[in-house]
Amino acid sequence: MNATNKTWPWRLLLVVILLGVAAGTWGAIMKIDYQWRWKRVPQYFMYQAEIPQKIPFDGRVGAIVQNGKEMRVTLISEEAKKVVRTVAADSLKVSEGEDLFIGDIVGFSKSWRLGPLTLGLWTTLWLSAISSVFALFLGLITGIARVSKNITLRGLAMIYVECIRGTPLLVQIFIAYFFLGTVFNLSRNVCGIGALALFAGAYVAEIVRAGVQGIPKGQTEAARSLGMTAFQTMKDIILPQAFKKILPPLSGQFISLIKDSSLVSVIAITDLTKSGREIITSTFATFEVWLIVAAMYLLVTSLLSQLVFYMERRLAVSD
């Protein structure tokens, strides 16, 4: 038998399949009548805003001094009070000595602003981050309660996990917003974060439970036989070992959470998905925007995967 396995034919096959899929997609797109407008997309990441600069009183224009691409316009009021407004050179609307009334536009100043895609991404990120922290705490407590000897704790944890896992997240978000939000007068952000945290928390709890139960009983016995309390044993012996084992499924859960956070757009939180929808209503660039939005989610989740991969290698030293 040939011991050396050749890999290049399979690599070639992979490339051929990928090219085939790309070509097929391309062909299908060409068949329909769609005007691609990629040029319209960048402005939704960042754009140059034009802010009108107005005269705050009735008066006249004093000196206009050019300063690179900007003009410094001195405005003089009837009481000889002076203010200076800086505007972009090509947007200057007045000339020296001109009489102006209060509120007249002198020109426009330009500055870079974050577009809806960037702001939406930011919302998605902080929403997911806060939900993750709460979910981790909730899941940790519930997961430990699930393996507790106390029947009350175990029962509460089980009911929570079953209720959350047995209902769709979308419905939970609606309940959180329309029912709990109304009853307790909560803002939409609190409802969104709460629903996401409760949802992910139930799954984290199951992961933690499996992790804790996966640590051999001898570890607990050894720690307890040294006189350590149940709490110390959990904190110093069981959880550090369990954490290492559950890191991959836990990171998967948090990646899911980032993706699931797109559902909060239904209660009008302007996350990445909602921003995408809003941009489409004004540009009709449906294909481009959704592809970009997907790529942005993919970017965030793959960065997180890489981070976890790095952590796993760091934690593997004692294996």
Next chain:
Amino acid sequence: MIKAKNVVKIFSGRSGVVRAVDGVSTEVARGEVVVVIGPSGSGKSTFLRCINGLETFTEGHIIIDGVDLADKKTNINKVRAEVGMVFQQFNLFPHKTVLENLTLAQIRVRKRSRKEAEDNALMLLKKVGISEKATEYPSRLSGGQQQRVAIARALAMDPKVMLFDEPTSALDPEMVGEVLDVMKQLAREGMTMIVVTHEMGFAREVADRVIFMDEGRVVEVGTPEHFFTNPREERAKLFLKQVL
């Protein structure tokens, strides 16, 4: 030192009720080395685990240094700190280095400073002959080395009694000797020890007293010479014939 009075441990499972320990009474004096032998399933390990509260017993009393384990007010953690335990499967903490394995409980339970705990740990590692492995993780050690670390870990708490639950049963044959040597040294130093083992050579050489258990009961008690040369009970004779 240790007084067991009519200890009963009942496991109730689906297949019925098992009296794993069935009315065991014994006393262990300070500095005494007691070896418990018997066929598997005779309840010797369960009895040993009752002594440091890893198993709660159903009836009877175990009194260690005047503290009754059956008393609800007894702080079991305080008792355990005085009773060292060595397991068949070593049960070292795999995520901590050898040194950390030895210092953790000293710092958490005995409230020693890190420096004090480390000095004590290094002294003990030297004693069991593996001071050069202090910074390694347990997975890098052989079975015999791991078990010696486990003994050092238990000793680091300065226990009054050491319990050994078949400490050499999970070891490769060539590593049994190094662990038994450490145990022999401990016995010579006057440590109170209760050892569950199948090592008859060790029992013969080190034990002050041999307890033979079968079906949860103490069948025969005696000095090693008496037990190994001239046992009274039929069950003990049968067992010795099979193992010797």
